[in-house]
Amino acid sequence: MDFVSPTSLSEALAVKAERPEAVPIAGGTDVMVELNFDHRRPAVLLDLMRVPELAEWSVSDGRVRIGAAVPYSTVIAELGDSLPALAQASRTVGSPQIRNRGTIGGNLGSASPAGDTHPVLLAAGARIELASVRGTRTVDADDFYVGVKRSALEPDELITAVHLPADAGPQQFAKVGTRNAMVIAVCSFAVALHPDGTRIGAALGSAGPTPRRAVAAQTFLAGELADTGLWESRAPMRDSVRRRFGELVAEAAQPIDDVRGSAAYRRHALSVLARRTLGWAWQEYQGGVRTCA
Numbered sequence: 001m002d003f004v005s006p007t008s009l010s011e012a013l014a015v016k017a018e019r020p021e022a023v024p025i026a027g028g029t030d031v032m033v034e035l036n037f038d039h040r041r042p043a044v045l046l047d048l049m050r051v052p053e054l055a056e057w058s059v060s061d062g063r064v065r066i067g068a069a070v071p072y073s074t075v076i077a078e079l080g081d082s083l084p085a086l087a088q089a090s091r092t093v094g095s096p097q098i099r100n101r102g103t104i105g106g107n108l109g110s111a112s113p114a115g116d117t118h119p120v121l122l123a124a125g126a127r128i129e130l131a132s133v134r135g136t137r138t139v140d141a142d143d144f145y146v147g148v149k150r151s152a153l154e155p156d157e158l159i160t161a162v163h164l165p166a167d168a169g170p171q172q173f174a175k176v177g178t179r180n181a182m183v184i185a186v187c188s189f190a191v192a193l194h195p196d197g198t199r200i201g202a203a204l205g206s207a208g209p210t211p212r213r214a215v216a217a218q219t220f221l222a223g224e225l226a227d228t229g230l231w232e233s234r235a236p237m238r239d240s241v242r243r244r245f246g247e248l249v250a251e252a253a254q255p256i257d258d259v260r261g262s263a264a265y266r267r268h269a270l271s272v273l274a275r276r277t278l279g280w281a282w283q284e285y286q287g288g289v290r291t292c293a
């Protein structure tokens, strides 16, 4: 097995163009498991951890750009104020060791329906930056996940960054696992009240072939907030609204029965997560106080 370790993005893209079968490795927390269990035996590993362009985050024009090889520990330590739900999701990943090594780009590269960043990226309206020697393009998170562990990434492309609005309104992420840490989500959910006061983002994970938006729930809540003047009044939200929102989120799921939970349990848990996280986000919108899951 060849191990190629470029020190610039242009070098990394040139390797991927010449050898599209090369498997990128960032933190290695997914790749090394696959190698150790002999699930794949690539001819080439393309190490991305010495590419400086992938290891940085920055803010410009109202957007945060997070390099694909930025680890969860950095998101937690440095981006919690501007990207609260992404930091919440990052805090639930694995253990400190996994959070030090594991990256957002790696989560996207695996595109597992259970990956913890995906509901947040969908709800927050993220764009994924992809690059090759042919150029750079960005795709909406909505268009990135195309099937079970499949994404819109072309064989000669690398994920270079994710872009998110820097002025996030109230956001929440919550996850159900079979224990409190080191656990793959049984189901997960993120909600984002966009600061322009008109849009709702709601998305779920580990309850369908891909992470997905709960479109009907978003539409229902946006309509309810507009019709009742709640965006302006910031009055308490009726429990019936939060319950209906939860029901619509559960209806958006397409879960399966597996070792981690039954489809029925996942639907029920999602309705509870959605109701609770919406309540926390709304409290924050009312009082400007951030409530953590």
Ligand SMILES: Cc1cc2nc3c(=O)[nH]c(=O)nc-3n(C[C@H](O)[C@H](O)[C@H](O)COP(=O)(O)OP(=O)(O)OC[C@H]3O[C@@H](n4cnc5c(N)ncnc54)[C@H](O)[C@@H]3O)c2cc1C
Residues within 6 Å of the ligand: 023, 024, 025, 026, 027, 028, 029, 030, 031, 032, 033, 048, 068, 069, 092, 093, 094, 095, 098, 101, 102, 103, 104, 105, 106, 107, 108, 109, 110, 114, 115, 116, 117, 153, 157, 158, 159, 160, 182, 183, 184, 185
């Ligand atoms: C003990 C343990 C616990 C875990 N717990 C969680 C958890 O709670 N939640 C969760 O979501 N995940 C969890 N994971 C999975 C894993 O940590 C995450 O998916 C992590 O984000 C992967 O990042 P990485 O940098 O280690 O990716 P890698 O293993 O390096 O790569 C993962 C995949 O992405 C591809 N890839 C990486 N970077 C790029 C890029 N820039 N461009 C294109 N393709 C790329 C690789 O080729 C590979 O297919 C856990 C893993 C372990 C071993």
